[in-house]
Amino acid sequence: MIQDIAPKIYKNEYQPQLPGPGDHLLFYEGRKILVKKDGPYIKLPVYEEGCAEEPRYLFAIDEKKFFLGGGQDIDPFLKQGYQYEDIRILRTGESKHLRFAGVTGWQLFQWYESRRFCGRCGASMVHDDKERMMRCPECGLMEFPKICPAVIIAVTDGDRILMSKYAGREYTSYALLAGFAEVGESIEETVKREVMEEVGLKVRNLTYYKSQPWSFSDTLLFGFFCQLDGSDQIRLDRQELSLAEWVNREEIKEQPDDLSLTNEMMQVFKRGEEPCHRN
The missing domain is CATH 3.90.79.10 (Nucleoside Triphosphate Pyrophosphohydrolase)
Known part of the structure; x- marks a missing residue:
C-alpha cells in the first residue's frame, strides 16, 4: 500500500528545524504538486536547487527531511525541469517513498490552508512551537490535523x-x-x-x-x-x-x-x- 515504504522509515514527530542539503521542499498549488518526471521516476525539489521562504517542517523519511515551501518565485525549479502536475501523478511511478511523502505533505498543506483563521472568533491563527497544531492567540482555540x-x-x-x-x-x-x-x-x-x-x-x-x-x-x-x-x-x-x-x-x-x-x-x-x- 502507499504507506509501505520499508526499509525506509517515516518519522512524523514534530521537530521544527531548518532544511539542509538533500532535504526536500514541497510546493503545491491547489490540487497540483511541483515534481520532475524522469522516466518512470518522480522527483521532488531539493533544498540546494532553489530556496524557500519560511519553510515549514513536515516530517522525515530516514534522514531526509521534508518541508512545505512558501509562495515565493519558483523559477529556479522550473528552469531545472520541475512543473506542477495533478496530485494524482503520485498514484503511479517509482520512488514510492517520495510519492508517499508528496501526498502526505499535500494533506498537511490543505489543512494549513484551511486553518489560517479561527473558526470561532475569526482571528488569524498561529503555528504552535511544540506540536503540529494551529492556535488562536485571541480565544485559545486549538486545531489539529484533519483525519x-x-x-x-x-x-x-x-x-x-x-x-x-x-x-x-x-x-x-x-x-x-x-x-x-x-x-x-x-x-x-x-x-x-x-x-x-x-x-x-x-x-x-x-x-x-x-x-x-x-x-x-x-x-x-x-x-x-x-x-x-x-x-x-x-x-x-x-x-x-x-x-x-x-x-x-x-x-x-x-x-x-x-x-x-x-x-x-x-x-x-x-x-x-x-x-x-x-x-
Missing part, C-alpha cells in the same frame, strides 16, 4: 464478493463498498450502516483486516471482511454507486496498483487468503 475515519468493506458470500463502481467520480475501476464514520457510532456500526445504505444488504461476522492512511481524502481507512446475512438482492443507492454486483473469486482481475487497501483486500479474497470470520 477522517472511514471503512473499506469486503462483503462476501462463499466464493463471491460484492464489488462496486462509484457514481460521478473520476475513479471508474471496481472498488469495494466504503464510507465515512458518523458522529456517535462505532466503526463496526459504520460497516453495517454503509452496506445497508448503499446496497440494502445485511452483514454479519465482521472481521477487521488492517488500516491505511489515505491522504488523498484526509482519511484513515479501516478494512473489514464480513459475510452476507440473508438475501443477496441488491438495492442500489444510485447517488453513491453506478454499479454493484457479485463477482466470483476467480473472476477478480489482477491489478498493477499496489497503493490501496481496497485493491489489496480484493486480491486477498481472490487468492483465498481472507481472514477467518468469527462465528
Whole structure:
C-alpha cells in the first residue's frame, strides 16, 4: 500500500528545524504538486536547487527531511525541469517513498490552508512551537490535523464478493463498498450502516483486516471482511454507486496498483487468503 515504504522509515514527530542539503521542499498549488518526471521516476525539489521562504517542517523519511515551501518565485525549479502536475501523478511511478511523502505533505498543506483563521472568533491563527497544531492567540482555540475515519468493506458470500463502481467520480475501476464514520457510532456500526445504505444488504461476522492512511481524502481507512446475512438482492443507492454486483473469486482481475487497501483486500479474497470470520 502507499504507506509501505520499508526499509525506509517515516518519522512524523514534530521537530521544527531548518532544511539542509538533500532535504526536500514541497510546493503545491491547489490540487497540483511541483515534481520532475524522469522516466518512470518522480522527483521532488531539493533544498540546494532553489530556496524557500519560511519553510515549514513536515516530517522525515530516514534522514531526509521534508518541508512545505512558501509562495515565493519558483523559477529556479522550473528552469531545472520541475512543473506542477495533478496530485494524482503520485498514484503511479517509482520512488514510492517520495510519492508517499508528496501526498502526505499535500494533506498537511490543505489543512494549513484551511486553518489560517479561527473558526470561532475569526482571528488569524498561529503555528504552535511544540506540536503540529494551529492556535488562536485571541480565544485559545486549538486545531489539529484533519483525519477522517472511514471503512473499506469486503462483503462476501462463499466464493463471491460484492464489488462496486462509484457514481460521478473520476475513479471508474471496481472498488469495494466504503464510507465515512458518523458522529456517535462505532466503526463496526459504520460497516453495517454503509452496506445497508448503499446496497440494502445485511452483514454479519465482521472481521477487521488492517488500516491505511489515505491522504488523498484526509482519511484513515479501516478494512473489514464480513459475510452476507440473508438475501443477496441488491438495492442500489444510485447517488453513491453506478454499479454493484457479485463477482466470483476467480473472476477478480489482477491489478498493477499496489497503493490501496481496497485493491489489496480484493486480491486477498481472490487468492483465498481472507481472514477467518468469527462465528
